[in-house]
Amino acid sequence: MSDNCFIDGLKILKKSSKEAVGSINEFEEFKEYMHVERPIQNELFDIIKKANDADGPQLILVCGGVGDGKSHTISYLKHRYPELLNNFNIHNDATESNSPDKSAIETLDEILWPFSDNNLENILKRDKWIVAINLGTLNNFINSEFSSNYSKLLEYIEENNILESEVSDEVQNISENFHHVNFSDYQLYTVSNDGVKSKYIENIIGKIIGKNGENPFYRGYSGLCSNCSEKDKCPVKINYELISNEKFREKLIEIIIEAIIKYKLIISTRDILNFMYYLIVTPELDSHASENIKDKINSQKTIDYIQSLTPYLVFEGQESSKIMKFISNLNPLNKRNKDLDLLLIELNTSENLLNMVNSYSKFEKIPNFENEISDGSSISKSDKKTLIEFIIRSRLFFEDSSDSMKDAIYGDYLKNLYLLNKHEKNKDIKTIHEDIKKAIYCWNGNGIGENLLNVSTGSKQFKYLISHSLEIKPNYESFKPRSESCHELLKFLPYLQLDYSLNDTNIKIEVDYFLYELLMKIKEGYRPNKKDKSTNIKFNSQMSKISTIGSQNELYVAKIGDDEIKFKLEYDDEFKEYTISGVR
Template sequence: MNFNGGFLNFLEDSSPIGAQIAKKMEDLIFEDPSSSIIKARVFAEEIISQVFKHENLEVFHLSLNDKISFLSKEGYFERDIQRSFDIIRLAGNKAAHDGQFNDITEAFKLHKEMYKIGVWFYEVYSLEQQLKIPLYEIPQIKPKENIEDIVRKQIGELIGLVNFNQLKRNSSVRADLPKAKINENIETSTNILTKDLQSDQSYLLRELTRLKDSSQEAIENASQFSTFKDYMHVDRKIQLDLENILNTRDSNMGNLILLCGSVGDGKSHLLAYLKEKRPELIKNYTIYNDATESFSPNKDSMETLEEILNNFSDEKINFSTDKIILAINMGVLHNFIYRKHENYTYNNLKIFVENSELFLNNITASYSRGNIDLLSFGDYHSYELTVNGPTSTFYSALINKVFSPSSNNPFYLALQEDEDRHLNTIVHENYKFMQNSFVQEQIIQLIIQAIIKKKLVISARAFLNFLADILIPDEVVNRKLLNDFEVLEQSLPNLLFNRRERSIILEAVSQLDPIHYRSVYTDQLAVNLNTLSNWTPIINEYIQEEVSNKWLVPIITDNNLINHSFNMFFEFFVRLNYLVNKEFSSSISTHNYKDYLNNLYFFNIGNLQHIRNVYEEIKSAIFKWKGSPKRDFIYLNNPSEKFRLSQKLNLSPTLEHLSKRTDESIDTFKTSIVLGYKNGENSDNIYLEIDFPLYQLLRKVQTGYRPNKQDAEDGIKFVEFIEKIYKFGDKKKEMLVHFPQDNKFYMVKRDDFGSFVFERE
């Protein structure tokens, strides 16, 4: 079949009128875009009418909106097809009621949506599906038409050309061509912004792509510190502490510096920074980054460490002049100092590590003794605790590197360069949206939540990759080619919560999506959007941010969104409000999270009043977890047994592991609440470490929740703690026996002569 007569000619058998309307729509695009848009709406009405006929449905003089709503609710088409109908319907309303609406770019968008609908209709309702449906192509300027240069220029902008005179009248340009080109492996330049791209390529996209894990800049190497990494570098306290150690150490004495941490905590970046920016501090040092790999095939990691550290063995440490910086995993260090060694002994090193309390509940940010220094990455954090909640100077500084409107910022300069060349994509709008200071703070708070709730370690590199993920959609095209719903899909609020498969961070953030939380604000918002005929006052009340207002305006001109389209708009609106509206975002934050952070701060500064309250809370949770027949008695066996045994349990808190601090903001702290209990006069204390998931579970138990088997598995450390704390009870002196069936209690105890007495309570 010849398809040159119209782009939906494959519908001539199944919907001849629809194919004819589509051809007329395409013919009018360049002559009269407004009429072309109205023809697109007529096409949608014709296809919907055909569906009603095929399905033997009664029309009852329904409006187009009602028909689309009915077919969507009844499952006759999926959300993407409904969205195409809605896009055409909304644009058709604009063209019909606004005499000044004559946008050729809107006609181009509808042309593509008509193609989607046409393919769907053909595949579902055509009796003979023997035709090979052609790939979509954008409308072309017909040779016989005398189109003004201004129209040619506008079409040229759409397809990404700059020299509009080169736009050929007979060229067959695919609709998916006008994508901004990405070059991930650009060479680093000493200039702030290297201007070497073609006129249709985006500098901003190029610079942001450098933030990705897949870029050349992502490779961490302790021996390399590029210009880009130099710009992105942010001073951290552990770096300053290490520099202070290097400055104060005697240059004539040996020195071992242990950088203890885990994978991805920034050790390689720190060492590369020192080599590039402070070489005078480490010129006499030998650096071992990841010293667990053997120097020779016949040696394992422990033997390799023996070789590195032999001059700090007991036999040589007092005479050593070696200067070594050793980056080492905490688990590897633990195994090394408690290992039986072949040629040397390392008792001095073992005593040093034990005295540092690196493996205990105390904070060990840094510790020095003799000629050995230790820095623990585990107690330096990427965020701070304050009485008003967590903050992060580290993530704030990284965000400032990317989004500050500064002449020293290559990202901002790239934005300006693109604007001068009239390049605009959704990436540019997402970037401008992220320049809002409150949006930045909300993003940081989400990251801190992910760290605390999901126990993530988010390095600078991982955070920068996260920024790229929420700024850059899968396909980047000219902004004018996106329909209204595609704009919402590719905007930052949706990229932030809808890309869980891209990284562990986005997986965690997706679980913090504000659409999962109920509040009076979200309920009222849903009521208003469903009942009010004019959405403009709602938008003006909630959203004061300039960029996002532009995303909303095209949609709120018609509030007749239905089903999938309404749900998408509502979810987007909730997410947007969370990012730009302080009052709204505060209304959906959880009390458990706030209380946990509040208590965590007071535990780390040793505030006795707040510590007392937490001990009381957890005591209540302990007794309610196992059950309690009477005050200070706790059940020992399961409720499924015929009788229940319980013992008296007096919990005596200890505060020996806590220290008093007066800092209003702390950046070295324990990330879990640690409670300690002592057994009378004995010295065998037992400690309970409470992270946020356990704290949240114990909060539920306090309000009457009965933990199940899964809870016991998730809170295994708490279950093990209870088993240990049983040893502090008085079961050797007395026990309470409860017969639930009769609801009778008996006390078993020893009398003054050591005999057992069985008494009814």
């Protein structure tokens, strides 16, 4: 930790710091201190111990997506248990080639060759491998020309649904030679009937603010900030103290998880550390040399100070942090409603905004440097806007959540996320299936009648609706209760997955948050536009396929705006003729 300024010691958290760079054979003191255990680490360690004691070739596939922690976990275990891990060959990135004249798939074939069908029969072979591999690369390999040599491995992959959108509590096919863990089954957060939490993110932040002698950041804060001549004016000091506040930290983690769920973020530990740095240190202070920081702090204005505080920064740092870029979309000012509008009116007409800042933010009194913000209407429009923004954002962190600050659709989505992953059949499960079913029927506009799905005519016309018959029923056959009895789910799909039978054809529908939000609007009568359909192109493509499942031998036609007269057009396969009849 630097002897000059607390900020210097915090810079190790930045993504650009030299400590951010490492390899599987390196695990520096800082990384060891910052390491936080995850359930999948213990699962992988148990598999490694089992494979180490086993006879015959042993292959451990560490599967997942980009940036989900596969390499870090293997690196940590190699550092922590070198005698055990030295018994294994490790290929840490199956997207890379070991040779410039070979593709990644060819390299992977070389590595996996001891586990080909022929070599598995060679009792003299005792190869033990740990291979970290992205699911996309694994999928490419099993569809490559080399796959014919690996029927046993492919059988293991298929029977354990490694490439499928399913989460299993148990290995379905226990193999003597093959083992796997799947990072895609685990998220950075857990889900329960009470909402979402992240012990992992909480523990990472705890490494930064924990009040103990092992924490280099706390040592720097307590040693440098308490003796600093600018401690009463320093936003970095108060931001560190603010993040140490349990209630504030809980809300901060909720916001991070909301961004992960809504925007399907894949974030690493390094992303979280970089995010925490820019919650504490403004980009402006970050850019100054440590010997100039005190002068900069001493010359700041009250508005500069307020804009440097965490409740303001968290929604402003789009350029500083990957996480902030998306959190900026969750700015509470974007959620307009009656309660918020009334508060904005009150703030805009207030004669003493600074008092209201102190009241709503629950800070110790915000310093009014040189009495810059005076009572009355002398404050500039831009400064007034900043103060109001700060008050609204602080209210999100410091007040008990009121209905005006809650996202009801997001709350319903979390509830359904838990229920669908828990696989408990109840009235709520029936409700979500019926809601999505109704939205499917209305995707191309309200149908002419019950169980009728509108058909796109392929050209713009606004006089007639054309529908065909399609029966959609929820399919609960695969809805088996999870063996995991815990109230809090550790392994789950990060989206809603619903199964339906459509005229005896089974189809699975994946619904992420923004598609869910759209479908709930459609259920209430909203008509999706071209942008909605292009944004949800996968679901729109599914809807096109669903349209072909409906009856092809009968169509229903109605004039738009006339609910009384409908016509049914039928085709008789036997006599090769059409008939048309009026229906009510």
